[in-house]
Amino acid sequence: MQFALRPFDASDADWLIAENAAHYARSDGFDDSFGVLVSEIVTDFLSDHDPSREAGWVADDDGTRLGHIFCVQHDAHTAKLRLFFVVPAARGRGVAQGLLDQCLGFARNAGYRGMTLWTHESHKAAGCIYRRNGFSRVDARPAHSFGVDLVEETWTITL
Incomplete structure (x- = not known):
């Protein structure tokens, strides 16, 4: 599968929010609060991010969006991976690895020494790609989020 990575911009926002909200409602039973959270993250990024330390990308195949990922500042030395998603039809074709590599x-070029991320244990494929790329799961705890019972995970990597 051919695809290009391009910078995320405001024209991607509505698609990203709707795609995530619909997908996770179907696949994980998440309620509307998940879409609200995604919308807040995207709005905050668009209104106030430092382009030298924070960026987002969209995987694109001739105008068809295949996925997205963001790198934002967690603290002075640590980046935070956010909103990593690949549409189901594009999974297993290298899109996730391409986004993660980007x-x-x-993050390395921006001078971060490490990266952290938050996800859910039910996202097994995500855990596999994180582990394969050198991330370690440093925390896992039961939680009730987005209307369902989950196990929230924190993963980190030294860059």
Whole structure:
């Protein structure tokens, strides 16, 4: 599968929010609060991000969006991976690895020493790609979020 990575911009926002909200409602039973959270993250990024330390990318196949990922500042030395998603039809074709490579490379070039992320244990494929790329799961705890019972995970990597 051919795809290009391009910078995320405001024209991607509505698609990103709707795609995430609909997908996770179907796949995980998440309620509307998940879409609200995604919208807040995207709005905050668009209104106030430092382009030298924070960026987002969209995987694109001739105008068809395949996925997205963001690198934002967690603290002075640590980046935070956010909103990593690949549409189901594009999974297993290298899109996730391409997005993750872009994000990690950007974080290193921006001077971050490490990266952290938050996800859910039910996202097994995500856990596999994180582990394969050198991330370690440093925390896992039960939670009730987005209307369902989950196990929230924190993963980190030294860059």
